[in-house]
Amino acid sequence: MSESTLTAKDFATDQDVRWCPGCGDYSILKQVQSVVAELGRKREDIIFISGIGCSSRFPYYMNTYGMHSIHGRATAIASGLKATRPELDVWIITGDGDSLSIGGNHLIHLLRRNFNVNILLFNNEIYGLTKGQYSPTSQQGKVTKSSPFGVLDHAFNPSAVALGADCSFYARTMDRDPRHLKEVLKRGNEHAGASLIEIYQNCNVFNDGAFFTFTDKETKGGSTLFVEQGQPMTFGENKEFGIKLDGFKPVVVKMNEGHSLNDLWIHDEQDYMKATLLSRMFDVPSEGSMPRPFGVFFSNDRGTYEKALEAQVVEATEALGIGNLDKLISGNHTWEIV
Amino acid sequence: MSESTLTAKDFATDQDVRWCPGCGDYSILKQVQSVVAELGRKREDIIFISGIGCSSRFPYYMNTYGMHSIHGRATAIASGLKATRPELDVWIITGDGDSLSIGGNHLIHLLRRNFNVNILLFNNEIYGLTKGQYSPTSQQGKVTKSSPFGVLDHAFNPSAVALGADCSFYARTMDRDPRHLKEVLKRGNEHAGASLIEIYQNCNVFNDGAFFTFTDKETKGGSTLFVEQGQPMTFGENKEFGIKLDGFKPVVVKMNEGHSLNDLWIHDEQDYMKATLLSRMFDVPSEGSMPRPFGVFFSNDRGTYEKALEAQVVEATEALGIGNLDKLISGNHTWEIV
Amino acid sequence: MKTTPQETKEITILFAGDSGDGMQLTGNQFANTNAFFGNDLATFPNFPAEIRAPIGTVAGVSGFQMKFGSTEIYTPGDQCNVLVAMNAAGLKSSLHNVEPQGTIIINTSGFDKKNLNLAKYNSNPLEDGTLANFRVQLIDISKLTQETLKDSDLGRKETERSKNMFVLGYLYWMFNRNMEGTERFLKLKFGRKPDILDANLKVLKAGYHYGDTTETFTSRYEVKKASLPKGTYRSIMGNQATAIGLIAAAQKAGLQLFYGSYPITPASDILHELAKHKNFGVKTFQAEDEIAAVTACIGAAFGGALATTGSSGPGIAIKGEALGLAVMLEIPLVVVNVQRGGPSTGLPTKTEQSDLMQALFGRNGEAQTVVVAPKTPKDAFETAFEACRLAIEHMVPVMMLSDGYIANGSEPWAFPNSKDLKPIVPQIARAKDYETEPYLPYKRDDNLVRKWAVPGTPGLEHRLGGLEKQDITGDVSYDPDNHQHMVKTRAAKIDRIALSIPLQTIDQGAEKGKLLILAWGSPYGAIKTAVKRLLEQGYDVSHAHLRYLNPFPRNLGDVVKNFDMVLIPEINDGQLDILIRNKFLIPTIRLCKIKGMPFTANEIIEKVKEIYE
Amino acid sequence: MKTTPQETKEITILFAGDSGDGMQLTGNQFANTNAFFGNDLATFPNFPAEIRAPIGTVAGVSGFQMKFGSTEIYTPGDQCNVLVAMNAAGLKSSLHNVEPQGTIIINTSGFDKKNLNLAKYNSNPLEDGTLANFRVQLIDISKLTQETLKDSDLGRKETERSKNMFVLGYLYWMFNRNMEGTERFLKLKFGRKPDILDANLKVLKAGYHYGDTTETFTSRYEVKKASLPKGTYRSIMGNQATAIGLIAAAQKAGLQLFYGSYPITPASDILHELAKHKNFGVKTFQAEDEIAAVTACIGAAFGGALATTGSSGPGIAIKGEALGLAVMLEIPLVVVNVQRGGPSTGLPTKTEQSDLMQALFGRNGEAQTVVVAPKTPKDAFETAFEACRLAIEHMVPVMMLSDGYIANGSEPWAFPNSKDLKPIVPQIARAKDYETEPYLPYKRDDNLVRKWAVPGTPGLEHRLGGLEKQDITGDVSYDPDNHQHMVKTRAAKIDRIALSIPLQTIDQGAEKGKLLILAWGSPYGAIKTAVKRLLEQGYDVSHAHLRYLNPFPRNLGDVVKNFDMVLIPEINDGQLDILIRNKFLIPTIRLCKIKGMPFTANEIIEKVKEIYE
Ligand SMILES: Cc1ncc(C[n+]2csc(CCOP(=O)(O)OP(=O)(O)O)c2C)c(N)n1
Ligand SMILES: Cc1ncc(C[n+]2csc(CCOP(=O)(O)OP(=O)(O)O)c2C)c(N)n1
Ligand code: SF4
Numbered sequence A, B: 001m002s003e004s005t006l007t008a009k010d011f012a013t014d015q016d017v018r019w020c021p022g023c024g025d026y027s028i029l030k031q032v033q034s035v036v037a038e039l040g041r042k043r044e045d046i047i048f049i050s051g052i053g054c055s056s057r058f059p060y061y062m063n064t065y066g067m068h069s070i071h072g073r074a075t076a077i078a079s080g081l082k083a084t085r086p087e088l089d090v091w092i093i094t095g096d097g098d099s100l101s102i103g104g105n106h107l108i109h110l111l112r113r114n115f116n117v118n119i120l121l122f123n124n125e126i127y128g129l130t131k132g133q134y135s136p137t138s139q140q141g142k143v144t145k146s147s148p149f150g151v152l153d154h155a156f157n158p159s160a161v162a163l164g165a166d167c168s169f170y171a172r173t174m175d176r177d178p179r180h181l182k183e184v185l186k187r188g189n190e191h192a193g194a195s196l197i198e199i200y201q202n203c204n205v206f207n208d209g210a211f212f213t214f215t216d217k218e219t220k221g222g223s224t225l226f227v228e229q230g231q232p233m234t235f236g237e238n239k240e241f242g243i244k245l246d247g248f249k250p251v252v253v254k255m256n257e258g259h260s261l262n263d264l265w266i267h268d269e270q271d272y273m274k275a276t277l278l279s280r281m282f283d284v285p286s287e288g289s290m291p292r293p294f295g296v297f298f299s300n301d302r303g304t305y306e307k308a309l310e311a312q313v314v315e316a317t318e319a320l321g322i323g324n325l326d327k328l329i330s331g332n333h334t335w336e337i338v
Numbered sequence C, D: 001m002k003t004t005p006q007e008t009k010e011i012t013i014l015f016a017g018d019s020g021d022g023m024q025l026t027g028n029q030f031a032n033t034n035a036f037f038g039n040d041l042a043t044f045p046n047f048p049a050e051i052r053a054p055i056g057t058v059a060g061v062s063g064f065q066m067k068f069g070s071t072e073i074y075t076p077g078d079q080c081n082v083l084v085a086m087n088a089a090g091l092k093s094s095l096h097n098v099e100p101q102g103t104i105i106i107n108t109s110g111f112d113k114k115n116l117n118l119a120k121y122n123s124n125p126l127e128d129g130t131l132a133n134f135r136v137q138l139i140d141i142s143k144l145t146q147e148t149l150k151d152s153d154l155g156r157k158e159t160e161r162s163k164n165m166f167v168l169g170y171l172y173w174m175f176n177r178n179m180e181g182t183e184r185f186l187k188l189k190f191g192r193k194p195d196i197l198d199a200n201l202k203v204l205k206a207g208y209h210y211g212d213t214t215e216t217f218t219s220r221y222e223v224k225k226a227s228l229p230k231g232t233y234r235s236i237m238g239n240q241a242t243a244i245g246l247i248a249a250a251q252k253a254g255l256q257l258f259y260g261s262y263p264i265t266p267a268s269d270i271l272h273e274l275a276k277h278k279n280f281g282v283k284t285f286q287a288e289d290e291i292a293a294v295t296a297c298i299g300a301a302f303g304g305a306l307a308t309t310g311s312s313g314p315g316i317a318i319k320g321e322a323l324g325l326a327v328m329l330e331i332p333l334v335v336v337n338v339q340r341g342g343p344s345t346g347l348p349t350k351t352e353q354s355d356l357m358q359a360l361f362g363r364n365g366e367a368q369t370v371v372v373a374p375k376t377p378k379d380a381f382e383t384a385f386e387a388c389r390l391a392i393e394h395m396v397p398v399m400m401l402s403d404g405y406i407a408n409g410s411e412p413w414a415f416p417n418s419k420d421l422k423p424i425v426p427q428i429a430r431a432k433d434y435e436t437e438p439y440l441p442y443k444r445d446d447n448l449v450r451k452w453a454v455p456g457t458p459g460l461e462h463r464l465g466g467l468e469k470q471d472i473t474g475d476v477s478y479d480p481d482n483h484q485h486m487v488k489t490r491a492a493k494i495d496r497i498a499l500s501i502p503l504q505t506i507d508q509g510a511e512k513g514k515l516l517i518l519a520w521g522s523p524y525g526a527i528k529t530a531v532k533r534l535l536e537q538g539y540d541v542s543h544a545h546l547r548y549l550n551p552f553p554r555n556l557g558d559v560v561k562n563f564d565m566v567l568i569p570e571i572n573d574g575q576l577d578i579l580i581r582n583k584f585l586i587p588t589i590r591l592c593k594i595k596g597m598p599f600t601a602n603e604i605i606e607k608v609k610e611i612y613e
């Protein structure tokens, strides 16, 4: 089968998709299938690796190589795979519990090492598979099965965690905006390095509506900010608001009150500090709060681990010659018994 | 023994101190013994918990309660202790490997939860105890036992990791500046919340001189920046340099070239973005590079986990009444067999 | 009433429907009502692995089996007398389990073309003779429900949701039970949604009246009260009993209860239950992973709390290193493993007993812990309590091996009065006892137990750690002889527990004889039932059931040697078997079932008969 | 030469000094020179737990023991014939180990007041008669070294550092050995520091000449060449042999070698060694922890590499869950456990065999792996190679149990030619084999081995995972019967390996008889030596040594049943013992030493004699 003829359908498997009806995972699956079809990679060169969670069943539904592994370890598994098979296209599927609770350490280490993989973090602010306990991204105060009196933990801000770990690419998108989702997936895939893509995903069984403010028609305009490289920051149903920078502080302005696009904060994906500022626009939505940014916050080329490793192998081989097994076994110092 | 009479000596134990002669750990031990003596806490209310590593032998040398636990888990152990015994004064001793390699996840989770503990991170950019492998803070390219051709991993920036995990207090200091070390330890202890104190520590056996640029008399002035709340950023042997902010970019200026103190960046520990900027002043020291900042980068009061937990217990008790064991055992629905 | 109830001693009933059909709730209500009426019973919920498995498929079937009766009941039954099938998939997945001539109640609207397809039926089993050997009752439950509610304002989806109440009402009629309990339950549950409450009550009654007024069928049952021991009873599930047992132990010991855990099926409900009881001073801590959970416990235990953690196989696997630390520190720690099908993620919603060897050996070095196991849901209370007692009084980590079957099963429980629970005496070192002599952390009493000096106690400051310790002083020691001494001492400390725990008794059958069935954990009920029947049939068979797996009761050798043969049934590949063969050098007969399902009494009976052939 | 060398068959010599005294280097040089000369030998380094333990104390002593001889040598010896004590602590820690009338070479400057205090000597052992029963040679090595270098520009600290060369030179004289090897070594080591090189060479020679010219003593030894089998030899340490074995296996299998590891004593040297050989395409990955190390291996194995990981007990403990995944995935994976004293952090620099049960059972569920163990440093090469072969050809995880004693010990090795190594044939699925039939991931061959389809192979796309899989298709399956089938199949796959591995042989002694010593791992040398002597003394004793611990060789039952008694010596509390008793239902005799130290031959001999009494 020539790669150019592949369509989204070619990436579907014969397995029944077993998410709850209405789960946000369906939309993400659809977009991923459609994106990989457009990438022009051969099906056999694509691998999906996941941990455990509802989202982590994903690989079963992708007709590529795949592994549904153990909780929290997909990132580490992918690191080993990528170190040995740098030419493969490796996608990691993980949930907010899988990647930020039990798997937090492997995630930040993968990010700093900068393996060239795509990490899709399905953030539904809940543990779906285990039926509704709070996750590290659940809001403080939230009542869940394991927090009948409300969550005490201060939630992680995934974008801030990623930037703190020197990630080279971070973007945020959502299950309910397929166009944006697809666009961001493509951008992530293009990036040569670890791409962390946080996807707001609705768990309609255990945390229904966690992101409705950002996804519902009525509220979306005023509460979301879609950032684009080189573009001024505007939002609102009719782009009637803009964001200016007052020193280090972003300020919302009304565009019809004499503010021009030129005054606004222009998005620059290469700017770590500004990406940090975006990551900090993380209020719980309320009257007068900052909008929540979506899109590519940060993108920075800084060399991947697997390339450096390959280069070291080449270097070592040049310096020492191709390894000779008999020489290795005999060592430098032998003697004869005759 | 009344607490007011305690001196540093009262905190020494009868155990032989078993670090290599010349190790930076000695100086830290000395300052810690002296600081705890000044805190006015009772000896029995102080606990030192460590993981595994050279630095982690620390508790044996503190005449308080203590635990030398397993690799990477001191933070989690302290969390359980603090959750149940909020009134105790808990100190965590950890190395760069212990806290950022195997223990990375527990560290960031402790930081976000904000238990009121003091974390002393002995950063020597090496694995001391296991005799000289690279650590997550070792510089790229460094030749160590496990990287004969140079380290491939991009190093963690501990301050950035901490800020990304929403730590509420971060400070950097060094073994060779006892006065500053002591000052910072005190500040960390005063902070009600998780205080992460990164201490540059010389491992004179496996990584001698890693921080000499910052600690040696000759180079220290020009390569270090000691930040102080409300003070302008100046450095140099005679404070002949200052740092201005050009937008988001710090710029070094010479004070005698017409720049006044008023133009300089004034340090504000409460400002997360500026703390991030400090954390990013992380060049490998070279001609014309930014100085490395020391002191308290960030300090923010945001309520501790253990207090919230206590409050929840009180609330629950008020709402439900003090738990009655027989009622619990019988449940709400019983019947008689007669 | 057109039919004469047929008196029956025991009924096994299975509710099978879609995950969304409310089978668990229906089953639980029916169980509670029967329990309240005075039957003995046992239940067995059987979930699909998915949160919401695909509607209408066999994979999506949620089952709830129970047995109740006027006799003592030990298992949720083998073959069913009554099956309630809400849809085609429910029938398909359960039919093989129904006794010949058994009653099958069918919701006909769950057998339309779509449902038949989803269940992969080629022809309609209601029509093709599949059910010829059963007493079938076809009821269009969905339609009857809709009609009952035709005046209501609720939407179709909501009315449809109450159809399980129709079934329940109908069963109450069929078994002549009172609906009050369920009515009370509904009022509590839907108190704030009067229209939904109203609908449910109406449908419940409609179901009852449907039985009363239609003339289409004839089988009605009468299951009399069981002659259970006198007392006050409640219904209890295994995980709930475990949670309450932990709280009870903390209260009796006068300690703060700390439960550090990371959610995992089928252990999470312990966390959920404990989290509700903050008013007992219980502190639950949902950690970032299982390693953090158990090490947080080590911190809490060092601080003087009753520290407990719970998980299932995969989570227990990564706790191993920390358990070794707890062994070294000699601190109290209780670890509950609610076992599930393994290896790896395995069968997360299915039951298994395959972590016994992991409990004993899943750590580096010679690192023994105490291991105990409950045998039934209610026994989980006593076992959890006992686990805490041993941990606290002997300063050791204790592993409790529950399993999915116990965790989710329920039974009536003649619960104890708190004052009758054993006292628990923590080995706390007080400052006043050390005014003249120093506190030596590893100084031991006759049971080889060291004293627990808790931070905050002046003068008792000390340092513990994972490096080998010198006995008595607790200092780090690399001394070769001390190491051997300490390995032996830690083992001996556990062995001495055998001196104080009860002797092993025979549950049923003679003390000596031909065949002993020796087992542990959840197979209890099936074996109990089987042995009862076998004894009635004149077989020479006895049953001993182990609560203590390490150390073994000190008379266990005598017990097994009183029999010519020992049969060991386990829901694993023979793990207790290894221990018994190693310890007593006797040949054993294995009966291993590794299907994610509990034993049935028949499987045990067959095996025994086969042995006697 | 004023003294006549005394001919001796075997010499055991122990170097004991401060961690900074260079004892390991001295010992290794002496060993290499003797090996090169033609002796057989075995070495045993014994480090302190600290990086630099406090100078001058017993805790800070670094020891290096070796035995060399003109006979075959299997252990580094029990009692020492010669002790080199560089300071008082060195003497104190080792004196009990010296044979009566043994030679003790003493650096007198290490016995000043400060040193005596640090070593906790109340009076000076050189003067108080402590050494009356030994042949003592007092040399002020420090002073002689300083004098040798009095014209050098080096500072006192640096000259002091070369004093170990004085000892070495002196020993070369004493044993009449050629210094060339060491001279060559020094040139390589200090090539870039000519003044230090010069100093070392000078001091080395000074030591030699000191022996030659002084007249103060009389004992000089002649140890002739051993009549070792013909061949080319090298000296090899266990960890090095392991590393080379892994590389050799990868080369023979035509696979990329991936080693994912997290440093831990005493396993780290495998990582260090492998990291040097990137020119073999070896990729080493220092992971953030052991879980990442082993799961990275799982990724690499899925990708088609020979994935290997190494650690020690505590690190292995947290790999358990991931090993369960590897069992489920049925992929090749080699895990080396270089065991050390446990439990918990235990005795990190000391040896132990206490992780056997963890290797077999340290995971949730029924999750068998293959377990093999080397018996000596050089045997680690063959065992590592065999571990890889089994993993690759049988698609299973394999655990190799080395230990600290093997890891750091060394011996001469008549190394093989690479072409004589067994071939290794990976079970790779090729696209062309699946043009007409689909690739079914869990379809098996006669050995029950599935095929390995590697990403990048068109048409063979498939998904694996930790949930129970349906046999043949590899789809997720909750089917009860399939689960039992799969548990049994995974176990049977391992059992079938017994069909192709060698039968168990008797190492020494008769095939039938009274007493069999059955053992595994590093006690080999001590048992070998002991049995040799016992046979010479006419005892009826045989020795069988297991490389394969799971599965056992298929004739093991016959082997053990040929003896009236079975003695199992282990550096643990009796773990192989459990397996043997369980498997064969025979009583056994345990000999457990849990002191962080290897067995001595005498300990074995004494136990056998005791049995025969
Ligand atoms: C070692 C281990 N611990 C716990 C679990 C149980 N578990 C499975 S998935 C999960 C969390 C799922 O949450 P998330 O990662 O957010 O995924 P979601 O289901 O929400 O997509 C947990 C706790 C497990 N499988 N393994
Ligand atoms: C589970 C486990 N893995 C590995 C080790 C080995 N180990 C002990 S300390 C250490 C790293 C020490 O480095 P660091 O934390 O930086 O402390 P330092 O010695 O430099 O003070 C390692 C890898 C261990 N003890 N336990
Ligand atoms: S539980 Fe939530 S996340 Fe999981 S499948 Fe259902 S809706 Fe989706």
Ligand code: SF4
Binding pocket: B018, B019, B020, B022, B023, B024, B025, B054, B055, B124, B128, B129, B202, B203, B204, B205, B206, D051, D052
């Ligand atoms: S190895 Fe380094 S860190 Fe460890 S004690 Fe020695 S000098 Fe200090």
Ligand SMILES: [Mg+2]
Binding pocket: A053, A095, A096, A097, A122, A123, A124, A125, A126, A127, A128, A135
């Ligand atoms: Mg989630």
Ligand SMILES: [Mg+2]
Binding pocket: B053, B095, B096, B097, B122, B123, B124, B125, B126, B127, B128, B135
């Ligand atoms: Mg370090």
